[in-house]
Amino acid sequence: QKEVEQDPGPLSVPEGAIVSLNCTYSNSAFQYFMWYRQYSRKGPELLMYTYSSGNKEDGRFTAQVDKSSKYISLFIRDSQPSDSATYLCAMSARSGGSNYKLTFGKGTLLTVNP
Amino acid sequence: NAGVMQNPRHLVRRRGQEARLRCSPMKGHSHVYWYRQLPEEGLKFMVYLQKENIIDESGMPKERFSAEFPKEGPSILRIQQVVRGDSAAYFCASSPVGVTEAFFGQGTRLTVV
Numbered sequence: 001q002k003e004v005e006q007d008p009g010p011l012s013v014p015e016g017a018i019v020s021l022n023c024t025y026s027n028s029a030f031q032y033f034m035w036y037r038q039y040s041r042k043g044p045e046l047l048m049y050t051y052s053s054g055n056k057e058d059g060r061f062t063a064q065v066d067k068s069s070k071y072i073s074l075f076i077r078d079s080q081p082s083d084s085a086t087y088l089c090a091m092s093a094r095s096g097g098s099n100y101k102l103t104f105g106k107g108t109l110l111t112v113n114p
Numbered sequence: 115n116a117g118v119m120q121n122p123r124h125l126v127r128r129r130g131q132e133a134r135l136r137c138s139p140m141k142g143h144s145h146v147y148w149y150r151q152l153p154e155e156g157l158k159f160m161v162y163l164q165k166e167n168i169i170d171e172s173g174m175p176k177e178r179f180s181a182e183f184p185k186e187g188p189s190i191l192r193i194q195q196v197v198r199g200d201s202a203a204y205f206c207a208s209s210p211v212g213v214t215e216a217f218f219g220q221g222t223r224l225t226v227v
Contacts, residue, residue, distance in 0.1 A: 004156075032214045043118075043205055043218040044157070088157065092214060100147065100214065101170065104156040 003027050006089055006105025015114050019076040023089035023105045026070065030091040030103075033065050035074045038086045038107065047087075048074065079112045086110070117141065118219035119188075120206050126225045127196045135191040135222045139208030146189045147216055148181060151203040163189055196226045 006023045013019055021035075031052055036044035048063040050056045050072075056063045062075040072091075076083055086107040092100065117140035127133050139146050148160040159173040163183035171181065178196075183189040193200055203223050207216035 006156075034215055036218075041223075043120075043220040046215055046217060049215045090157075100145065100162055100209070100216070101159050101173075102147075102149075102157070102216065103159070104149075106154075106156040 003103050004089065004091060004105045007108055008106055010109040010111060012111045012113060013079055015079060015081060015112055017079050017112070019079050019083070019110060019112075021074040021076075021087050021089075021108050021110070023072050023091075024070055025072070025091060025103075027091075027093065027103070028067075028070070029093035031094045032092045033063070033072050034090040034102070035061075035063055036088040036090060036104075037083075038088055040085075044088055081112050081114050084111045118143075118206055118208050118217055120204075120219035120222050122222060123220060124223050124225070126227060128227055129197060130195050133193040133196050133200070133224055135193075135204050135206075135224070136188040137191070137206030137208075137219060138188045139206075140217055143208035143210050143217075145209045145211065145216075146183050147207045147209075148189075148191050149205045149207065149218075151205060151221070153202070157205065160191075193224075196224070198226045200224060201226045 004025045033050045035048040038044045053067045060077045064073045088107045089105040090102040119138040146163045149157045161181045162170040178194045180192045203221045205221045207218045209216045
C-alpha cells in the first residue's frame with residue numbers, strides 16, 4: 001500500500017463548478033498537510049497548508065483534513081479555466097524531526113472548460 | 115515560487131556524462147531540498163541540506179548521485195555517469211528555519227540520450 005494515494009484523474013469540469021480533490025494516506029504519523037498546484041512543465045506552487053485536523057479556507061480554496069479517516073480534501077469553488085493544472089497533495093510527519101520530508105501523491109490533472 | 119532559482123531549465127546529456135544541476139534558494143531561506151519527478155510518478159524526496167551540511171540523504175540513490183550546499187554559492191546536485199533512467203524533472207525547494215512548507219523552483223528537466 002502506497003503511503004499516499006491520489007486519483008490521477010483526469011478530471012474535467014465546466015467553468016463555475018465546485019471541484020473536489022482528495023487524497024488518502026496510511027501513515028498515521030503525518031501531521032502536516034499541503035496542497036500544491038503544478039502547471040504543465042512548471043514547478044509546484046504551494047496553495048494550502050494545514051496542521052493536524054480541521055478546515056482552512058483561502059479565497060475560493062478550502063482544505064479539509066480528517067485524521068481519523070486518513071483523508072484530506074481540497075475544494076475549489078467557482079472554478080476558472082486558469083485553475084486547470086495538476087493538483088498535488090503532500091504531507092509530512094512530525095516525529096523524529098523529519099517534518100521537512102514531504103511525501104507526495106501522484107497528482108490529479110484538472111481541466112476547467114470555459 | 116519564482117524566488118527559488120534553478121538552472122539550467124533543460125539539460126541534455128549523453129549516457130556516461132556528468133550532470134550538474136544548480137539551485138539558489140529564496141532569500142532568507144537556509145534549508146534546501148531536492149526532489150525528483152519521474153514520468154507518471156509523484157515527486158520523491160532525495161536530499162535535505164543546510165549550508166555546508168547534508169542533513170538527510172535517505173532518498174538519494176547510493177551510487178553516482180551527490181549533493182552539496184556550500185557556504186557561498188548555490189546548491190549543486192551532481193549525477194555522475196548518467197543513464198537513461200536518470201531522465202526526469204529535478205526540483206529544488208527551500209524553506210526558512212523551523213518551517214515545514216517548502217517553496218519550489220521551476221525545475222531542471224534532464225534528458226539522457
